[in-house]
Amino acid sequence: LCSPFGKSDPFAVITVRGDSEENAPTVVGQTEVVYNNLSPQWSTSIILEGYKFGAMFWIEVGIFDFQASKIGKREGSLSTISSEEGRSITSSASNRKLLKSGQFPHKVMGTALFEIGNVLGSRGNIASKKLQKGGGTVYAHLEKSRDDGAKGKMAFQLRGLRLVNQQNLGRKSNPFFELYRKVASPTGDLWNSVYRSNVVNRNLNPRWQTTLLDLEAACNGDLNRAMKVVVKDYRRSGGHKDMGEFETTMENFVKIKEDGGNVDENKGFKLRKRGKEM
Secondary structure, eight states, X not given: OOOTTSSOOEXXXXXXXXXXXXXXXXXXXXXXXXXXXXXXXXXXXXXXXXXXXXXXXXXXXXXXXXOGGGGTOOXXXXXXXXXXXXXXXXXXXXXXXXXXXXXXXXXXXXXXXEEHHHHHTSGGGEEEEEOBTSOXXXXXXXXXXXXXXXXXXXXXXXXXXSOOOOOOTTOOOOEEEEEEEXXXXXXXXXXXXXXXXOOOTTOSSOBOOOEEEEHHHHXXXXXXXXXXXXXXXXXXXXXXXXXXXXXXXXXXXXXHOOXXXXXXXXXXXXXXXXXXXX
């Protein structure tokens, strides 16, 4: 993405135009904001309804630079909340009303139109478009929902113990984590972010907030699908520092769960960084 003012705080608004790109758009979802980043990977999955195989179906992706001050918020505090909380801000009733009336307070960075059939016919179901009215490129990945997949929501909370400090001068790290799902691609496997936790400040034994994960959005209902957790040390500049990662499945999370926030260290996952255990 391009911005004449340095790094932006982009989020996306997804609208449906249906069988013609000339139709009036209908908003179907918004992503969270990724702060201080011109190459964002959003954690929001949008469920599209109404597509029929073989029929034309157009969607539009609008990219906006979030203006925290315009809605009476401070960027510093907003950038440490979870992707779920962030999405509730960009998709609030007041924001949707302003968008519909043409009074949206956030700066347009560009728009792109995609035809669903063309995306599904692309390698790996991934297509890219140059942004109109702006600069940069936006990528769309589509995946058919599994008819036999697990449905519903999962209460999901992670806790860390004795994380390796990435700070110096007596300061402690500010850890958060991202949850990714594996996506098979002709050019190699990809990892798509599906959730970003809140930041726990100055704590090497963090207990992150509980969230309700939609299983269809997180793993397309496949509890044995490969998932990855990456723990990072938050930096306000957007240059977060890796603290380690591990791979697992949603099924494994269910098997090792402990009620009430208790921890059985024998069941925990060991973080690895560059192939070495942390």
